[in-house]
Amino acid sequence: MNGVHDMGGMHGMGPIQHEKNEPVFHEPWEGRVYALTRVVRAGGGRQNLDNSRHQLELMPPDQYLRMSYYERWFTRLIDQLLKNGVVTQAELESGHAASNSPKATPPISADMVPAMVTRRSSARRDAPVDPRFKVGQRVRARNINPTGHTRLPRYARGKTGVIVRDHGVFLFPDTNAAFLGEKPQHVYSVRFTARELWGNDASPRDSVHLDMWDDYLERA
Amino acid sequence: MAKSKNRVGRRGFLKGAAASAAALAAESHMSATQEHHDHDHQAVPSDVALRVKALESVLVEKGFVDRAALDAIVDAYETKVGPRNGARVVARAWADPAYKKRLLTDATAAIAELGYMGGQGEDMIVLENGPKLHNLVVCTLCSCYPWPVLGLPPVWYKSAAYRSRAVIDPRGVLREFGVELPEDAEIRVWDSTAELRYMVLPERPAGTEKMTEEALAELVTRDSMVGVGKVAPPKPGGSK
Numbered sequence: 001m002n003g004v005h006d007m008g009g010m011h012g013m014g015p016i017q018h019e020k021n022e023p024v025f026h027e028p029w030e031g032r033v034y035a036l037t038r039v040v041r042a043g044g045g046r047q048n049l050d051n052s053r054h055q056l057e058l059m060p061p062d063q064y065l066r067m068s069y070y071e072r073w074f075t076r077l078i079d080q081l082l083k084n085g086v087v088t089q090a091e092l093e094s095g096h097a098a099s100n101s102p103k104a105t106p107p108i109s110a111d112m113v114p115a116m117v118t119r120r121s122s123a124r125r126d127a128p129v130d131p132r133f134k135v136g137q138r139v140r141a142r143n144i145n146p147t148g149h150t151r152l153p154r155y156a157r158g159k160t161g162v163i164v165r166d167h168g169v170f171l172f173p174d175t176n177a178a179f180l181g182e183k184p185q186h187v188y189s190v191r192f193t194a195r196e197l198w199g200n201d202a203s204p205r206d207s208v209h210l211d212m213w214d215d216y217l218e219r220a
Numbered sequence: 221m222a223k224s225k226n227r228v229g230r231r232g233f234l235k236g237a238a239a240s241a242a243a244l245a246a247e248s249h250m251s252a253t254q255e256h257h258d259h260d261h262q263a264v265p266s267d268v269a270l271r272v273k274a275l276e277s278v279l280v281e282k283g284f285v286d287r288a289a290l291d292a293i294v295d296a297y298e299t300k301v302g303p304r305n306g307a308r309v310v311a312r313a314w315a316d317p318a319y320k321k322r323l324l325t326d327a328t329a330a331i332a333e334l335g336y337m338g339g340q341g342e343d344m345i346v347l348e349n350g351p352k353l354h355n356l357v358v359c360t361l362c363s364c365y366p367w368p369v370l371g372l373p374p375v376w377y378k379s380a381a382y383r384s385r386a387v388i389d390p391r392g393v394l395r396e397f398g399v400e401l402p403e404d405a406e407i408r409v410w411d412s413t414a415e416l417r418y419m420v421l422p423e424r425p426a427g428t429e430k431m432t433e434e435a436l437a438e439l440v441t442r443d444s445m446v447g448v449g450k451v452a453p454p455k456p457g458g459s460k
Contacts, residue, residue, distance in 0.1 A: 008360030008411065010384040016396050017381070022374045024298045029272040034372070035293035036276060039285050053362055069363065069378045074272060087278050095274035097281035110288035117296045118368075122342035123415040151413045153360055155387065167343070167416055187414045194407075198388055206407040208387050211414030 001054075001147050002154060004061035009155040009198070030070040037077050042116060043107040045084060049123075050177035054149035055079065123170045125184035131214070133188060137163050138220040141190070141212065149177035152216045156208075160220045161192040164209065172213055185214040302371035305336045306419055307440035308433075309346075309369055314424045315433045323421065324348060331369060341368030341417055347410065348421045349447065354401055356394070356409045356447035357418040358386035364412035366419050370445055377446065387411055397448040420445050425453040 007013070025031040041047065055076045056064070064072065081087045091098055108116055133139055143158040144150070151173050167189065171182035190212045194202035279285040309331055313320035323330040327344035331337065344366060347355035359365065360383045365373035376382050385393050390407045394400070401407065410418045422444035428436060431454070443449030 005361055007380055007384040008358075008386075009388040010380075013380040013384045015381060016376050016379065016385070016393065018376050018397065019374070024302070024372055025294070026375075027266070027269060029266075029269040031294035031298070032272050032276055032290060034297070035290040036272075036279065036285065038293055039289060040279075043284065056362065065380065069375065071268060074268065074275075078275065081275075081279075086284065087275070087282075091278045092271075092274055095277045097278050101282055104283040106283060106286035106289065108289045109286050110292040113289055113292035113296060117293075117301060118338040120337060120342045121339060124343060151361060153411065153413065155360075167414070170415055173414075187416070189416075191408075202388075203391065203407070205404070206390060206409070208409040208411060210411045211416050213414070 001057055001149070002145060003057045004064050005057045006154050008153045025070075029074075033070045033074045033077065037073055038116070039106070039108050040077065040081070040086075046179065047080070048176055048179075050149055050173040051179065052076070053173075054177045057149065125169050125171055125182065127169050127184040129169050129185055131166055131186040131188075133163050133166075133186075133214070133217060133219075135163050135166055135188075139163055139188075139190060139212075139217045140220040141210075141216055142218050144216075146174060148174060150174050152212065153210070155197060156192060156210055156212075159192050159196050161190040161196065161210075163188045164191045165189040167211065170213070172215060174213075174215070183215075187211050187213050188217070190217070297367075297372050301338070301367060303369075303440075303442035303445065304437070305334070305371075306366075306369035306442070306445045307437040308334055309336070309419070310421055310440045310445065311433045311437035313346075313421055314428075314436055320421070327419070336368040338368045340364070341366050343416050344369070344419065345416050346419050346421050347408070347447075349423050349450075351423065352402075352405050354394070354399075354405055354407050354447065355418075355420050356386060356390050356407060357412065357420060358383060358409060359412040360384070360387055361411075361413060364417065366417035369419050370442060374442070394448060397443065399448065399450055420447040422447075422449075422451045425451050427453045 025034070041052070056072055059072065059075070067075065078092065082089065088098065138160060139162070140160045141152060141156045141158065144152065165188060167187040169184045170187045171184050175181050175183045188211070189209050191207050191209050194206035194208065195204060197208060276285065276287070276290070280287055309323065312334065313323050319330060319333075323346050327346040328342070331341070331344055349355055363373050363378040365377060382393065387409050390409050391401060412418060422440065425439065428439070439451050439454060441449050441451065444451045
């Protein structure tokens, strides 16, 4: 979707605020939101990383920009838990589980955390899918404007680049986010010159590399 | 700061408490992009802190969440999974040419040799910086970042300011970080649009030839592994 999250190339976002010796979490609640999200994610159900990203993109733009990172995560988490009926509005307000609510078993206990942290859950797929493009080939990023999730940023659409690497086969986020299947396909590193993306005022030496799925590309 | 209306409620996907939580959360903090974290105000817990606590209590009572597991996750990312891991990878690459070669050809496996692996680091790529080539990593669409080697991303990396400008004005961004590149240097920006995760192998500074791998790792900064900084030579009289 053409949301405010798709920020590459925008102006007016201000200077970069670099904080010296920045803590991992600025407040304890940020760490709790991070950990709660990881645990809920480990609990399974109808969810995946692409859909999860899309939930953030669906936030109204003024809220997206106003909230801090973990406020967005918290909002997404509550939304998901309410939607899936894991918690109710009344429970959130009281801070207690309803007296009649069934008792579950936590998916993650403390002794499982080290393994959870190092567990790999790659989006790479071992599917026999042929690549549509070759390294060295010139390609154009398709001019698509899907209203759902996509990882093709606006600033690259319609632009021409060169395939510099074939990363192999990965699940496709556009369909996966909508629970429409993994549609595994090749992902390539595509090099776009800064001038192709931003015009002749850009440095003639610089470039931007984007990772792009087969479905984002056409022959140039 | 008070806002009488919450606009989230208009959206179908956010309802009820989610909407009010969102609106209240939004009020309790400034924007992520321009935020100056002011920690003097924390004598009274912020509203969002109370709401998070309430959610945690409900989930614990229902048996969905084990509090000790939450503590262990926070502890892991505060004390174990962080940029010191990446620094050790960099130092090994500087000290061991064969390792460096493996790192640049199969980063995921080479990084796993040092025991670092896991979520958001499943498919790693390492990019080598040199005097005439500077690689810079960003995620314009969200906050993709190589957790196993660098930990969770800093606020600036997730900010609108960095995400918007890194691709269109990398030289300006680098200048803000104190890195001035010669005109004839090439900049390659890597936008993490897929599940590949990028780490920069910064240039080894002069005057470090006799340093041990451990001492080298001490020099390596997180910023240098994102590509917004360079590794400074050791201070005279500093550790060997």
